[in-house]
Each structure stands twice: as C-alpha cells, then as structure tokens.
Amino acid sequence: MEVKGDGSAEADKADFQARVQGMLEKAKQLKPEELVFRYKGVLYPSVLSSVQTLQALGNFQARPEDLVISSYPKCGFNWVYFLLCNIASENQTESKDGKPGVQNKVKLLEFENAVRYEMMKSFQSPRIYGLHTHYNNLPPSINEKKTKTLVVFRNPKDNAVSYYHFCQNNPLLPTYSSWDEFFRKYMTGEVCWGSYFDHALVWEKHFDDENVKIITYEELKEDLAKGVQSIAEFFGLSLSEEQIQKIASRATFQAMSDNAQKTHSSIGKVIFRKGVVGDWKSLFTKEQSEEMDAKFEACLAGTKLGAMLKYDLYCQE
Template identity: 35%
Template sequence: MTERTCFTYKGIPLPTMGYSEESLSYMENEFQLLDDDVVTVSYPKSGTNWMLEILGLIWHDGDPSWVQSVLMSDRSPWIETASGLNVALNYPPPRFLTTHLPFQLFPKSFLHSKCKIIYVMRNPKDVLVSHYHFAKFFQPLEEPGTMEEFVEKFLNGNVIYGSWFDHVKGWMKMKNRPNIFFISYEELHQDLRGSVKRICYFLGKELDSHQLDEVVKYASFQIMKDNKMSNFSQIPEEYMNHKKGKFMRKGICGDWKNHLTVAQSEHFDHVYQEKMQGVGVTFPWD
C-alpha cells in the first residue's frame, strides 16, 4: 500500500481521504448508538448500497421518492468518515447508519444498545473482483496492479478495512445477539421478495403485498443504476474518475469466474479453507 492513499488505524488500513484518527477515535469510544438506530454493516463491495436502497424503500412503504431525492450518503451516513459522522450526529432519529468497520473498531456503545444491525456478506471471490474494478477508478485507493498481485493483497488483508476473513469472523461471533441480522448478497439475489419480508420482520415493520412489490421493483439493479442519488454518479471527480468506470457495474453473482484463473481460484480456496476453519457456519457460496 502506498503512503499516499492509506494510513493504519489500530492495524486496519484506511484511506487518508475523508478519514481521520480523531473522528475514528470519537466514533469508537464516544459515539452513542441509539436504540432505534438501524446500522448496515459489511465488508466493502458486499452489497452495502443495495441494502441501503432496500432499507430506504422499506421505511417509506415502497414509495421511491425519498431514495430518489436524497443522496445515499445523507440517508445512511458512513460513521467512520469525518463527514458521515457529522451527518449522523445531526440526524433526527430513527437513524439509518452505515459502516464497513470490523467489530473491534465499532462503537463501544453498541454493547449497551438495542440498535439493530444488518450484516451483509458476499462470496469473497466476488468481493475481490468487485474491489479490483472499484480500485481502478476510486481515487482514494491505490491502483490495484495485476489481478495476480491483487489476489495476494486481498488474501493477506493488505486492502482497505483489512482482512475479509477477520471481518466476517469478528462479526459472526455476535450471531447469537437478537439485534443482529445476517444476510448474504446471494440470498438477496435468489429471493429478493422473501429477503425483504425477512428484513421487515427483523425491523418490526409491516408491509402489505403491494408495498412489498414496490420495494422489490425499485431495489432492482436496473432502477438503482439509473437512480442518481444511489449510483455514485454525483460523487466529485476528486474521489471518483467517472471516465474509468461505473460504481454499479454488473450486480451479479459468480462474476469471479470471468476474472480468476483456475490456479488463482484454487489458491483462494486453499487459503479460505484454512482461515475459515472452525467458523461453524455454512455460507451460500460454500
């Protein structure tokens, strides 16, 4: 990792652009989570923005006007960034918050709060490929290099937010808490309507059949791709080189098969099995 783009906070690499030690420390030790907060947590490139769109639609009974008129970063601020923390502190409850933080850096106030957490996971091979493409045009990140090089960086945790394996395992330790809901990108893909119903149940929110249909409709990849409030097209050039790529690329499962060689895939599987030993959970991609 180049000094130009990253610094390390408690062993976790983070971009220098938009992040600071002060705001991270405040967020970790002093930020108060409220009982009616809903926090979306994920490792980067795991379907975070899809979940934020779904939640915004659920909360407004399937009416898309809010998600199509308010920027995602204002609807669901990232609490680890300096600007996101500021939005969160001025957000009238109930708040929708977002983070990519590993559990050990999450606000300590969580342990005494009833706030609801939705943890979104995705096949790490697809995460890797999505991350690789994202790094090509997201300015705060260093160039990913070749796929061969990036596979090694990813497996070793030398990427922003550190190791995928540690992230998932850290949050999985919380799986018996009633206020955490785990869902995968793959489950959303296989059965979006059923997944929305499960999320509604977790949130204690009742939607009728028509409202459910509207959530599913407006949370579709195509409609989200055209939603300027959600597709990152409004992000300034200093952060994102829009000529080099689009934030919403394919929105599919299994795209890794188009990018990883057989040898890279086998190497990945070997490391995966080693690192995920004893987790005691079967994931949709296993």
C-alpha cells in the same frame, strides 16, 4: 457521506455533489501512497476518513432504535442501504414538524467526523447509518444499547473481483498494477478495511446475537422480495405485499444503475458495475481459486456463516 435531516432534497443533493467534487480534487493532489493511512494495523482511505474520525467514532452514541448496516466493502452495502431506506420510508409517518425522520440518515460513519456525530444527536429516530469497519472497531454503544445491526456478506471470490474493479476505477482509492497484485494484498488483508476473513471470523462469533442479523448478497439475488421482507421483520417494520413488491422493483441492479448518477453523483458509475454472481471466473487463475478454497476451508468451513455463503454453489467451477 451524510444526507442531512434538514433542508430540501435538492439542497441535500447539491451538498452531496459538492462533497464528492471536493474529495476528487483532494485526491488529485495526493501521491499514490498518500491515499491510505493505517489505524490500529488496518488500512483506510485518507480522502474519505482520518485518524481523528476513527478515534471520535469510539465515542459515537448509538440509540436502541437506530437502524444499522455493517458490511465489508463491496458486499452489497449500497444495495442494502437503499433497501433499508425505502423500507423505513414506507413505515414513516409525518413528524410534528412535517419532516419524515427517515431523512435522518448517514451513509457511512467512517466518512464523517466528530462535528457530524454531534449533529446526529439532534436527528429524530429512527436514524439510519452504516459502517464498513471491523466488528471490534464498532462504536461500543451499538452493543451496549443492543442496537439492531444488519450485516451483509458476499462470497469472497466475487467480493475480491468486485473490490479490485472498484479500486481500479475509483480515484479516491489506491490502484494496483494488476489483478495478481491486488489478489496477493487482498489475501493478506493489505487493502482498505483489512481482511475479509478477519471480518467474517468475528461476525461468525456473533451470528446468534439477538441484535444481529446476517444476510448475503446471493440470497438477495435469489429472491429480492423475500429479502426485503426479512430485513423489515428484523427491524420490526411492517410491509404489505404491495409495498414489498414496490421496493423490490425499485432495487433491481438495473434500476439502481440507471439512477446512479442521480443518487451517487459522478461516483455512481464506479459503485454499480455488474451486479452479478460468478464474475470471479473472469479473473481468478486455477491456483488463485485453490488458494481461496483453502483459506475458506481453514476459516469458515463448518460455521453458520460459511453455510450461508453456499461456497460450493457459488465459488466452485
């Protein structure tokens, strides 16, 4: 959902809240099966996106100086987006018209449309935007322009549990009869945005690309200040130690959760639930845990991304 580059913060907030309310009303009119659509074999939420949007996304024109975040859902995207916006703000100087360019940000491109993409051409740089879509469905211009892309991953067990609760509490997404049903669909990629492991496998191939940096939810939980510095350095943005600490203090889970109503309207309480590592133990059965272990071993064992995820530490009893 876009935060416009023109107008006041209050106007932007009102626009955002109106859009959220409109989507909630639309969702109420749909049957459960109508909450999703399939595009190129992958499910997407119909209230938030459309075939036309995803087709137009292919023609989106990235810039080399754009600041891009890509992640599979519920890997910490909102957290990292908040960090990046704050990092950019600390580096932003006043533009000629008196408006900071960092206002030129869009949360997720898949939630916009061709008209919005056209409008973004007038945004000053740096533009900040994100995507949940699979690497192969990114706008080709991102790779053509070597636009720096920050990729966020989370250990798959916690990701699955977080995604399940998100679906169960989000009226814009389909719900499931049980955790067991969701787990089966998650493992086969029959959830919105497809398979976690498909995303992981393709990003692993681009782990060492010069315009790609992969970070994990867990490393941010381990040392948030270090993560802020790492993100800033990747995008060529300079921060003082004081600025790093200020951003990190604003971005604790508790601080973001307390502010969720203001930043994300009525959907905020759904986005910020627990923010912990290890919550997978609350739902996974022994058999499900072993199934996930085998899947991880088959897909990511011995890879650089697999090592980053510290599976033995975070996903084993």
